[in-house]
Amino acid sequence: MLSRTADHLFWMARYTERAENTARMLDANYQLSLLPQSDEYAELGWRAMLSISELSGIYSAAHHGMKSREVIDFMARDISNPSSIVSCLRAARENARAVRSSTNSELWESLNTTWLDCQRMLADGILEREPYTFFEWVKFRSHLSRGVQLGTLVKDDAFYFMRLGTFIERADNTARILDVKFEMMEQRADTAAQPFDYHHWTAVLGSVSGFEVYRRVYRDVITPERVAGLLILYGEWPRSLAASIAEVELLIGHVTKGRDTEAARLAAQLSAELKNGRIGDILKGGLHAYLVDFLARVNDLAGRVSREFLLPIAPEEPPAPEQTQSQTQSQTQSQSQTLSKG
Template sequence: MLSRTADHLFWMARYTERAENTARMLDANYQLSLLPQSDEYAELGWRAMLSISELSGIYSAAHHGMKSREVIDFMARDMTNPSSIASCLRAARENARAVRSSTNSELWESLNTTWLDCQRMLADDILEREPYTFFEWVKFRSHLSRGVQLGTLVKDDAFYFMRLGTFIERADNTARILDVKFEMMEQRADTSAQPFDYHHWVAVLGSVSGLEVYRRVYRDVITPERVAGLLILYGEWPRSLAASIAEVEQLIGQVKKGRNTEAEQLAAQLSSELRNGRIGEILRGGLHAYLVNFLARVNDLASSVSREFLLPIAPEEPAAPEQPQTQSQTQTQTQSQGKD
């Protein structure tokens, strides 16, 4: 497969997954904001929301204060934010349009309809009236896109590169959600005491569709340690770090065509560590340090995939604002920004 085609397919899937994860995080934070709590703790939640996506600096440059409506608008609607839901859905659609002959009409119609309906819903001010309805719709459309892929596409290189983009993005986002949530808990001592730990852990599990899974696995009260264990090491659940990286390892094996690649070696090493990991050891070494290291390694893995299979990453240049984000250069810059 041509590297340009693989690049479009890879980023089409990454942007679709990123839109879904952004909707999940916004939904969880919105639900938490409805609980009785101090203004300081509510603001901490929205700051964490921006920190997850590495967009604190961009937001602060255009906004004063941390109002929930402004953060939701910035993360959902704002086209100047390259990781907003609207920006991601547009980028997914533009990448899909560039490679329509490598997929099928069902997948194209799904992504194109999603983008068109997104514009209509935002123009109808759904974020002001029913933000939770919009977030659920984004998640549903992402599920639909993956369902079309699994149910209608031949399992060839095009299919594998789409899946590869999905699981690299999912691993990255799950790690960020977990890291920021634990960081919030550590900072809580600097704000007023909050008696709502249960609701916050329910929200973080809900943001990754993990609450019912948690109940089946542990059948007991929700504790931070078990939440971390589920999200990091439980390989039978497709949104965990272990399951995501295992899938990445298998997919690289499908597209490498007999070559020895750095990407495969990085994925195999990381997957092995997750399969054999113990949550007690991870927590004793410091969860934040572990997740920062994990995110760095996932970034290295994604860079290796780009070098070995996709378009070469060009030197940084400002993108013209009127052009849709379909080139790997712009996409890689957005994903690999340092934390603010």
């Protein structure tokens, strides 16, 4: 497969997954903002969410406060924000348009309809009236896109690169959600926090569709340690770090056809550590330090995938004039992620 085609497919899937994860974070924060709490803690929640995506600087440059409506608008439909839901859905659609011959009409129609309906819904004011309805819709459209991939596409290199983008993005986002939410709780000075803590961790689990999974696995009260264990090490649940990296390892094996590459080595090493990890050891060494190291290694792994299979992150020559806008967007996003997350 041409590296240009693989690059489009990889980033199409990453942008779709990123739109879903942004919707999940916004929904969790919005639900928490409805609970009785101090203005300072409510603001901390929105700041933490911007920190997850490393967008605090961009937001602060254009806004002077941390009002919930302004943050939701910035993260959902602000086109100046490259990680907003609108920006991600547009980029996913443009990348899909560039490689229509490598997928099928069902997938194209799914992504194109998502983009068109998103514009219509926002123009109708759904974000102001029912933001939670919009967030659920974004999650549903992401699920639909993956369902079309699994149900209609041949399992060839095109399929594997799409799935690879999905699970690299998912691992990155799950780690960021967990890191920032734990940091929020550490900064909470309210001594009578127990009732609120329950809703906080319920929202965290809900943001990654993990509440029912937690109840099924632990059948007990929600504790921070168990939440961390579920999100990091529970390999039977597809949104955990262990499951995401195990899938990345498998997909790289399909793409390389068993050849020994640096990306394959890094994925295998990280997957083995997660399979054999213990949450007690992770917490003893410091959860924040562990997740920072994990994010750096995932970013390194994504960079290796780009160098070995996709377009160069930093091309030696400027792109040709006829290069599509979507390709420029995907390369720019790749460069910014490497610089900001490395």
